Amino acid sequence: MTKKPTKSTISRRSFVAGTTAGAAVLATTSIGFPRMARAEDTVKIGLIHPVTGFLAFPGAQLRYGSELAIADINAAGGVKSMGGAKLEALLGDSQTKPQIGAAEVEKMHEAGVHAFSGCYQSAVGIAASAAAAKYNIPFSIDVGVSDTLVTRGLENVFRMMDGYGRIAKDAATNLGLINKAAGSPAKTVVIVHEESLFGTGTAKLMGDYLPEQGLEVVEVIKHANPTRNFDNIALRIKSMNPDIVMPINYPGEYVLLARTLRQQRVDFAASYSVLGGGFNFKFVQEMTDLAENMIDVNHWYDPNSAFGQELRRRVEADGKFFTMEIYTAYNSIRLLHDAFERAATTAPEAVNAALASSTMDPLFMPYGPTRMVNGQNMGSRAVAIQAQNGDVQLISPTEFASAEAVFPRPKV
Amino acid sequence: MLDEFMLLGMMPAAVVNGLMFGAIYALVALGLTLIYGVLHIINFAHGALLMLAMYAAFYLFRHFGIDPYFAIVFVVPASFVLGYALYRWGIGKLAHGKDENILLVTLGLAIVIENAAIFFFTADQQTITLSYSYDTVDLGFVFLSLPKVISFFASLFICLLLWLLISKTDLGRAIRAVAKERQGARLVGIDVEHIFAATYGIGIACLGAAGCLLLPSFYVDPFTGNIFVLVAFTIVVLGGMGSIVGALVGGFIIGVTESVGGLILGESLGQIGISLIFILILVLRPTGLFGAKS
Amino acid sequence: MKSLKSRNGLLCLAGLVLALLIPQIIDNNFYIDVLTLVLFSAFLGQSWNILGGYAGQFSFGGVVFFGTGAYASSILFRSFGIDPWIGIFGAIAAGAAMGAFIGFISFRYGLKGSYFALITLAFAEFFRIIANSVEFTGGGVGIFIDYNPSLTQLQFDNPAGYYYLALLMTVISLLIAWWLERSRFGASLVAIRENEEAAEALGVNAFRCKMYAICIAGAMGGAAGTFYTQKFLYLDPPIAYGIGTSVEMLLVTIVGGLGTIFGPLVGAFVLHSINEVARHYLEAPGLSMIVYGLILIGIVGFLPNGLIGLFRRRQKKMAGGDDA
Structure with missing residues (x-):
């Protein structure tokens, strides 16, 4: 990460006086971009993430994963087809707002950006990638669940990971497999989902897919963001007595729900979440007892891959948690790098074409090479993972499994 | 699907759960109502300061193993000092006595505190697990989590202490005098600026206690505090701005409304009960249940 | 005094000409985009200023009109195929109707000061929850607007298009404020x-x-709601009725100068500039916003009458008036 000198020496008085004197244009243009004048031997990648605001944690993880990938690629010789041109990160902060995310696109375009990676929130991704479409600049979505991101016909937008549409399908299929392998002990599901696009959209699809797996959805409970108290929801679940509890929500609510279910002595065969916001190494390590045997379906790394193990070790040695944001960000940058390598130019049309024909090996992810259809990678897949003895194991599909599923979970 | 009979069966449990959380809501609202009642300012930094108290309790637990309930002993005085200083040398000085400026100063303060939290603590969500986190009290028809029960009684106790402080001590008398008649209080020799700062300090001290009591049953990140602020505003208006008893009763009413509303309408639409009470009480009885007629 | 007035008129004209030429002068879409956001904030701020600045009715829920307008034109387009350039009038009507509804309830019952501020906050929250729970708003899933640049869609394939639209709206808002300062109605508001x-x-x-x-x-x-959705192409209940926009509206206005024609514009310009400059130099998460917050507190502390107050003092001195 390149640290620039922090020139916050513009005094309040001179700044205010300067701007209010009507020298509007002068004041802003004089800020300038010191990095603009750089030579053409770098490939500039704009990272747009919510690093401040209420999503600052995933935002910071995404930025970290992206910078890690850029550092690795540069250490390995940069873009070789372009004479070893180095990747350079332009750091952007969407502040969780679509308008700021779109403004970052304009700012980075002026700074000569060659590709973007972002944005976590679908709302920001939609606004920012549309802004980038005006210049046809390649835009790789690292995290963004809405399928609208890739169904708008924008030729510059690509997504390596799945949206919630295909994840819901994977989640249902894996649950069906796990259940069948155990002799189909589970029959009923209660879905608990958050109220926005992610939770509502995924829950609706699960309602369609689960019956195909012989599972009946007996109740769908929607909750607000944030929900302060899950006691009532726990009571409802208890009264329905389902075999599976399926949370589809954000980290805070995910953990609160899990704790409340335990306090209220709600008994079930498994907690099986879809893109469970709170399910990660931090949760599993800090609340080992609570997390034990909880299952999640997510973009997860392949625990059997040597590269994945090494990456995890490095990230953890750096004092960070190896969350899914890091994998998605890392591969999003690799996807862009691979396209630059094959296009051997930064011309947007050529890079977009290279992205569209990408067949990149995802290295440490449990699936095969990239296969882009209208900007969506159809080669990716979400897997089922389970907390076991303070670690996370991949349990389904079995060809990538690092451990057998504990299902149904033993009585607490 | 749940039928009405089952809903009815869950009602007593929902009411009790609502009361448990209502007591903590009341504590958050207590600080707000006190500050409003005496200084007539709406404190936009309330959520940020609550978050700060929760982080204080969190780090005391993580680094020194201090139980959050015991941490109250440290966090409350520290919060008082912080609040006193913030008002005496910050808000009071910078606002030039204008309401709109107080608004902006407290807003600016909230922005600074929240982002300082991101910078220093990172935005990572933190939770703590105590040895008794999953212990419960069995009332027969409902399990109550032990941390919530402790918080409930602690909140009641703190409300009582605050009530004694305001109604029985010299400081309390001075605060009430300033609340009622600023100029008059000044004339009889009360240091009004000191009383203002002390009131703000006490308000923030309430938040300090609330932060410690919330932590065991919630999580903390740089934006957690705001989750409780809108609820606290509703409680302040419902109970009557400036009324301690009102904040407590209001806290219970809102806690139960939220809980029962969630049970009947679902936890998403159920939140509407709070907004409706907010609007209705403002329209029909803006002085609140226990507020003095202005 | 008369010469001063005509001089101010000339200044405004010069400002307008400059504003019109900016996309020609500045060949930098980022600055155009930021200036568009400034104008958008200024326009929203003026909406708040008319009620909060001139009439003295502070609201914490100014966003409720924005959200209602945004939903109105989006739904008109999605469900009835009405293009946004007509839909924006539907949004204006819906916003005004929402104003009448909230106003009737609040003013009929004599709510003032913080009570009025809080009821607007409650209404914004109320409608956020409603928008989340009913079908025709798209519920929590929200509404996606197709990317389809054309004038009838109020969508443009270059930032200058949005800039001119925002400029037009801002000029209209300034004219409304200007008219207010000269009319009997405006005088009545100030008296209230x-x-x-x-x-x-x-x-x-x-x-x-x-x-x-x-x-x-x-x-x-x-009207601002339509502009927003056509530029950013997605709307959901937290965007439509979230408190952030309400705060921004009052922030730019009070920092610029309450109850003044140019207050919201100056406030929006300065606050956005600070945000962009701070972000540019301080990349560590949180740091830029700490600086932003401190500067905000500083402005309030040193310029209690807003940034416009600075002009006023200088102008009065030049006119030989007393510095009150």
Whole structure:
């Protein structure tokens, strides 16, 4: 990460006086971009993430994963087809707002950006990638669940990971497999989902897919963001007595729900979440007892891959948690790098074409090479993972499994 | 699907759960109502300061193993000092006595505190697990989590202490005098600026206690505090701005409304009960249940 | 005095010409985009200013008009195929109607000061929850707007298009404020702000005046909603009715100067500039916003009458008036 000198020496008085004197244009243009004048031997990648605001944690993880990938690629010789041109990160902060995310696109375009990676929130991704479409600049979505991101016909937008549409399908299929392998002990599901696009959209699809797996959805409970108290929801679940509890929500609510279910002595065969916001190494390590045997379906790394193990070790040695944001960000940058390598130019049309024909090996992810259809990678897949003895194991599909599923979970 | 009979069966449990959380809501609202009642300012930094108290309790637990309930002993005085200083040398000085400026100063303060939290603590969500986190009290028809029960009684106790402080001590008398008649209080020799700062300090001290009591049953990140602020505003208006008893009763009413509303309408639409009470009480009885007629 | 007035008129004209030329002068889409956001904030701020600045009715829920307008034109387009350039009038009408609704309930029951501020906050939250729970708003999933640049869609394939649209809206908002300062109606609003009882004693119908003010504010907020959705292409309940926008509206106005024509514009310009400059130099998460917050507190502390107050003082001195 390149640290620039922090020139916050513009005094309040001179700044205010300067701007209010009507020298509007002068004041802003004089800020300038010191990095603009750089030579053409770098490939500039704009990272747009919510690093401040209420999503600052995933935002910071995404930025970290992206910078890690850029550092690795540069250490390995940069873009070789372009004479070893180095990747350079332009750091952007969407502040969780679509308008700021779109403004970052304009700012980075002026700074000569060659590709973007972002944005976590679908709302920001939609606004920012549309802004980038005006210049046809390649835009790789690292995290963004809405399928609208890739169904708008924008030729510059690509997504390596799945949206919630295909994840819901994977989640249902894996649950069906796990259940069948155990002799189909589970029959009923209660879905608990958050109220926005992610939770509502995924829950609706699960309602369609689960019956195909012989599972009946007996109740769908929607909750607000944030929900302060899950006691009532726990009571409802208890009264329905389902075999599976399926949370589809954000980290805070995910953990609160899990704790409340335990306090209220709600008994079930498994907690099986879809893109469970709170399910990660931090949760599993800090609340080992609570997390034990909880299952999640997510973009997860392949625990059997040597590269994945090494990456995890490095990230953890750096004092960070190896969350899914890091994998998605890392591969999003690799996807862009691979396209630059094959296009051997930064011309947007050529890079977009290279992205569209990408067949990149995802290295440490449990699936095969990239296969882009209208900007969506159809080669990716979400897997089922389970907390076991303070670690996370991949349990389904079995060809990538690092451990057998504990299902149904033993009585607490 | 749940039928009405089952809903009815869950009602007593929902009411009790609502009361448990209502007591903590009341504590958050207590600080707000006190500050409003005496200084007539709406404190936009309330959520940020609550978050700060929760982080204080969190780090005391993580680094020194201090139980959050015991941490109250440290966090409350520290919060008082912080609040006193913030008002005496910050808000009071910078606002030039204008309401709109107080608004902006407290807003600016909230922005600074929240982002300082991101910078220093990172935005990572933190939770703590105590040895008794999953212990419960069995009332027969409902399990109550032990941390919530402790918080409930602690909140009641703190409300009582605050009530004694305001109604029985010299400081309390001075605060009430300033609340009622600023100029008059000044004339009889009360240091009004000191009383203002002390009131703000006490308000923030309430938040300090609330932060410690919330932590065991919630999580903390740089934006957690705001989750409780809108609820606290509703409680302040419902109970009557400036009324301690009102904040407590209001806290219970809102806690139960939220809980029962969630049970009947679902936890998403159920939140509407709070907004409706907010609007209705403002329209029909803006002085609140226990507020003095202005 | 007369020369001063005509001089101010000339300055405004020069400012307008400069604003019109900016996309030609500045060959940098980022600055155009940021200036568009400035104008958008200024427009929203003016909506707040008419009610909060001139009429003295502070609201914490100014976003409610914005959200209503945003939903109105989006739903008109999605469900009835009405293009946004017509839909924006539907948004204006919906915003005004929302103003009339909230105004009637609040003013009919005599809510003032912080009580009025809080009821607007409650209404914004109320409608956020409603928008989340009903079908025709798309519920929590929200509404996606197709990317389809054309004038009838109020979508443009270059930042200058949005800039001119925002400029047009801002000029209209300035003209409204200018008219307000000269009209009897505006004088009545100011009288209500200073002392409602006294104003009524002088024959001002306070209820009616406040109703007009909140409807104008509502109409403006509604128009802003259409602009937003056509530029950013997605709308959901937290965007439509979230408190962030309400805060921004009052922030730019108070920092710039309450109850002044140019206050919201100056406030929006300065605050956005600070945000961009701080972000540019301080990349560590949180740091830039700490600086932003401190500068905000500083402005309030040193310029209690807003940034416009700085001009006023200077102008008065030049005109030989007393520095009150």
